Amino acid sequence: MPRPSHEGREGSRRHGEYRLGRLAWRDLPEVAALERAVFPEPLPLPALVRLRLHPLVTYLAARPAGGGPLAAYYGFEYLPDGHGAHVLANATHPDHRRRGLARALVGWGLELARERGVRWIVGEVRVSNTAQIRFLEVMGWETAGRIPRFFADGEDAWMVYRRLD
């Protein structure tokens, strides 16, 4: 597993052959395309633009260091109370999976949130999404409960959370 080399808390960092950084405006069409490819209910580009504009939202992205299409991203929002955060989405392009990109991006996001005094983060995961459930377990997340018909197509969600203190 490549270890990230730190190049600044708010800037960019390396993860093996990838460069991680804040999601740029030019990345948004690729995020929308990846959402369409992997999610049953993808966010359309205008919704992503609104989120990217929101001051409480952070999106992180990974690209091959030598250039190339978006490999992975992770978005989350700080809750107005200052103590909590909420996952928007994370996805890794199928060509770049099992290289630690989700671990690196979500881990970086947790660092950023912790530095802002956030004490917990929550998310919702489809009960059928065994890859994400396993990933979150490995990352130390816990399950709070099952939410019936959380998704628009009627699928239940596991509410998941991670303490940051």
Ligand SMILES: CC(C)(COP(=O)(O)OP(=O)(O)OC[C@H]1O[C@@H](n2cnc3c(N)ncnc32)[C@H](O)[C@@H]1OP(=O)(O)O)[C@@H](O)C(=O)NCCC(=O)NCCS
């Ligand atoms: C789930 C997902 C984000 C994982 O991304 P990834 O970059 O491949 O994950 P990582 O390489 O960082 O995996 C870290 C660890 O999580 C676990 N893990 C990741 N994918 C897994 C899978 N498909 N099955 C079992 N465990 C998995 C493993 O323990 C892995 O470590 P290892 O590779 O050393 O065994 C990716 O499969 C994906 O994009 N899925 C579609 C989108 C999605 O469902 N997003 C979540 C909903 S918001």
